Amino acid sequence: MYAAIAAARAGAQRVLLADKSLIGRGGATIMAQMTVAAALGEAGEDDWRLHLADTLAAGRGLCEEGLSALLCHQAPHRIREMEEWRVGWTRREDGRIAQVAAPGHSRPRCCYVDFLNTGPAVAAALRRRVARIGAVRCAGNLLITDLVVADGEAAGAVGLDIASGTPVTIAAKAIVIATGGLSRLFRRNSASANSGGDGYALALRAGAELVDMEFVQFFPIGHLAPRLVGLDPILWDPFRYKLGGRLLNGAGEAFLAAYGSDESAGYTTPRDLLTRAIASEVAAGRGSPHGGVYLSFAHLPRERIAAAFGPIVARLAQNGIDLARDPVEVAPIAHYHMGGIRVDERLESRVPGLYAAGEATGGASGANRLSGNAIPEALVFGERAGHFAALRAAGRAQAWRRRDAAEALAQIRALSAGQKGDVAAIALLEEMRALMWRHVGPFRDAAGLAAALARLREMRGMLPALAVTPGAHMNPTLADWFELRAGLLAAEAVAAAALARRESRGAHQRTDFPHADPALAGSHIVACEAAGTLTVKAAP
Amino acid sequence: MTRPLLARLRVRRGTADDPAPRYDEFVVPFEEGATVLDALLWIRAHRDPSLAIRYSCLNANVCKECLIAIDGRTAYACTARLSAGAAMTLEPLPGKAQLRDLVTDTLPPRERLG
Numbered sequence: 001m002y003a004a005i006a007a008a009r010a011g012a013q014r015v016l017l018a019d020k021s022l023i024g025r026g027g028a029t030i031m032a033q034m035t036v037a038a039a040l041g042e043a044g045e046d047d048w049r050l051h052l053a054d055t056l057a058a059g060r061g062l063c064e065e066g067l068s069a070l071l072c073h074q075a076p077h078r079i080r081e082m083e084e085w086r087v088g089w090t091r092r093e094d095g096r097i098a099q100v101a102a103p104g105h106s107r108p109r110c111c112y113v114d115f116l117n118t119g120p121a122v123a124a125a126l127r128r129r130v131a132r133i134g135a136v137r138c139a140g141n142l143l144i145t146d147l148v149v150a151d152g153e154a155a156g157a158v159g160l161d162i163a164s165g166t167p168v169t170i171a172a173k174a175i176v177i178a179t180g181g182l183s184r185l186f187r188r189n190s191a192s193a194n195s196g197g198d199g200y201a202l203a204l205r206a207g208a209e210l211v212d213m214e215f216v217q218f219f220p221i222g223h224l225a226p227r228l229v230g231l232d233p234i235l236w237d238p239f240r241y242k243l244g245g246r247l248l249n250g251a252g253e254a255f256l257a258a259y260g261s262d263e264s265a266g267y268t269t270p271r272d273l274l275t276r277a278i279a280s281e282v283a284a285g286r287g288s289p290h291g292g293v294y295l296s297f298a299h300l301p302r303e304r305i306a307a308a309f310g311p312i313v314a315r316l317a318q319n320g321i322d323l324a325r326d327p328v329e330v331a332p333i334a335h336y337h338m339g340g341i342r343v344d345e346r347l348e349s350r351v352p353g354l355y356a357a358g359e360a361t362g363g364a365s366g367a368n369r370l371s372g373n374a375i376p377e378a379l380v381f382g383e384r385a386g387h388f389a390a391l392r393a394a395g396r397a398q399a400w401r402r403r404d405a406a407e408a409l410a411q412i413r414a415l416s417a418g419q420k421g422d423v424a425a426i427a428l429l430e431e432m433r434a435l436m437w438r439h440v441g442p443f444r445d446a447a448g449l450a451a452a453l454a455r456l457r458e459m460r461g462m463l464p465a466l467a468v469t470p471g472a473h474m475n476p477t478l479a480d481w482f483e484l485r486a487g488l489l490a491a492e493a494v495a496a497a498a499l500a501r502r503e504s505r506g507a508h509q510r511t512d513f514p515h516a517d518p519a520l521a522g523s524h525i526v527a528c529e530a531a532g533t534l535t536v537k538a539a540p
Numbered sequence: 541m542t543r544p545l546l547a548r549l550r551v552r553r554g555t556a557d558d559p560a561p562r563y564d565e566f567v568v569p570f571e572e573g574a575t576v577l578d579a580l581l582w583i584r585a586h587r588d589p590s591l592a593i594r595y596s597c598l599n600a601n602v603c604k605e606c607l608i609a610i611d612g613r614t615a616y617a618c619t620a621r622l623s624a625g626a627a628m629t630l631e632p633l634p635g636k637a638q639l640r641d642l643v644t645d646t647l648p649p650r651e652r653l654g
Contacts, residue, residue, distance in 0.1 A: 021594070021596050021603075021605065022596075022603075022605060022646070022647065022648075022651065023651055025596060025603045025604065025605055026596030026597065026603050026605070027596075030597070030602050030603065031597060031600055031602060119602065120602055131650065138648075138650050138651040139651060139652075139653050140647045140648070140651035140652075141647055141651075142653065161653055163639055163645065163647070168653065191598075192596045192597045192598070192603065193595060193596050193597070193598060194596055226573065227571075227572065227573025227574070228599075229573070229575050229599045229601070229618060229619050229621075230599070230600070230601040230618075230619045231600060231601070232597075232600035232602070233599075233600075319573070424589040425589070426584055426585050426589045427585065427589075430585050467589070469589070469590040471555075471590070471640070473555050473556070473557075473639050473640050474555075474592050474639040474640040474641075474643045475590070475592070475640070476584065476589065476590060476591065476592045476593075476640075477589050477590055480589065
C-alpha cells in the first residue's frame, strides 16, 4: 500500500494495487501487535545510527548495510508521518510517544498502539490514504500468477480474478512486489493465510535473485496451549515488554541462564537465542505437556496485568486463560523471513523495472531480525520502491507484448477447465508445511535438508497431475494450485540455501555444524531459477 | 477407550448460478476449543477441497474476512466455537451476492475490476 501511495506521490498517473484477497486486510502488517522500532528520541536520547548498530549486531554479520541504514534512517520520518495519518501512537503521561525497550535494542525505541492494535491502526491509515488517491486503482481478489518479462525487463503481469475466474493481463512499466514473507510454509506459524511465499516465486521465475533464504525467524514464544482464538499467537511478546514474565520449563524451573541469557534486567533475550533455548529444553525432555515451555505472570498482582492490557484480559478470559492464576504454554513458531528478493538501494532487483518492498526483500536483517524492524521495513522500503518505480515509468513506453503472456494465460484457462488427478493441491500444501517444519525448522541437518529437498522437487513434479475442480467463480482448488506452485519453489529455495550454509548463524541452526564459521560472515547464499531448475551459490 | 468426539456441520453449497440451493453434511473431529474455521479447513484438507470459504488471518480475528451465517446468526468463523452437539448450519452472509458456497461478494466497490 505504501509503495502505491509513494508512486502516486512521485507523479505516477496510473498505479494498480493488486491483492489476492482484500486490500490491506490480509498479510503481516495488520497482524503486528505492538512494537515499531524508530529512533524518535522520545524516551531519551537516540539516533538512527545507534538503531543501525543494533540492527547490524542482531544480523550476525550478514546485513546488507546499505539497506539496513536506509531502514533505520528513514524509520522516524515514516513513523511521524503515520501520526499525521492518524495512527494514535500510545503516549506517556507527559505527552511524549511511549517507547519501550525490546530485546536487542540498546535503548527504549519501540512505539506502539494500545492495546495490541499497532498493525490494525497502521493498515487502516494506509487504506484511508490509498482511498484518497485517484491515481491508485485497487483490485482485490486478483491473484497474480506470473510476471511478464520482455527483453529481460519487467513488462507486466498475468493474473486470475478469483471471484469470476477470468484471466487478467496487466501491462506495466514498473512492478513492485510487496507480497510479504513465507511463514505459512511451516506447519507452526503466526502467518496470515497469504504469507505463502508467492512473491519470492514470482521474482525467481521472472529472473530475479533471492538472497539469505535460509534465514527464517522463528518467534520463540508463540502461543501453544490452551487453545486461543481471536488473538494472534505472538501476543506474548507485548506482555513480556510490559510485564516481564517468567519462562519456566516443564518442571517449573527457570532455564535461560543455562543458555547464557540473564533476564534480571527484564526481557532482553534475542529471538534466535530464545528459540534455541526453548527447543533444546523440549528436546531434552524438559518441555511442557504440549511440547513447549511455560510462560508465567502468576507472580504479578492481578491489577497490574489488567492495567497493562485492559480489554485483552477479557478476551483471554473468553479462552479460559487467567494470567494471574495460570501459566500458558509457548513454543517457537515461524514468524518472519529475513531472506527475500535481492535488491539494490533503490529496491530494484536484477530484472530492470522489477522492485520489491517490505518482507519480500532480503538483506536488511541479515541472519536475525531485530524486534520492531518489520513495520519500518514495510513503510520505508515501500516508500523507496514506489518512488523509484514511478521514476522509471515516467516517459517510458510500454514494453508489453501479448505473446510474452500467452503461456501464462493458456495455463490459467486450462486449469480453470479442471484437471483430473487423485491428489488435491491442498493435501500437498499440508504435507509441505509438515515437511518444512520437520526438516527445515528451528534445527536442521544435512540429511533432513536433503530429504526435504528431494520431496519438494518430487512434489513440484506432481503439479501437472493434481486434481483441480472445474469452475470459474471463486474456485478454491484453482487458488490452491497456484499457492502450491509458488510455495514449493520458495520452500525449495529455503531448503537449498540451508543445506548450502554449513554453519550455524542467527536463525539458521545446523545440528551438524553447531558453530558459526567466521569465514562465512558477510558471505550470502543467492538463489536463482532457470528453465524450472533452482540453483544456489555463495556470493560476497 | 472413549470414542473420539465428533461435530456435524450442514454447509450451504453452490454458486449464484445454481437453480436450487443444496446443503452438504460433514462430520468432523471435535477438539475442545476448536472453531468453525478449523472445521472448515479440516473439511477442505480431508473431505472436499472444493469447499469455498474466505479467510486470511486464521484465528487472530483481525482481517474480518470470514464473516458467515452460523445457525442464522452473523458470526466470524474464526472465533465461533464448534459444538459437539446438534449439527450447526453454515450459510453465506444474507443480503450479499453468493459467489460460491460460503463466500459472498464482500469486495469494496473501489476494489472491483471491470
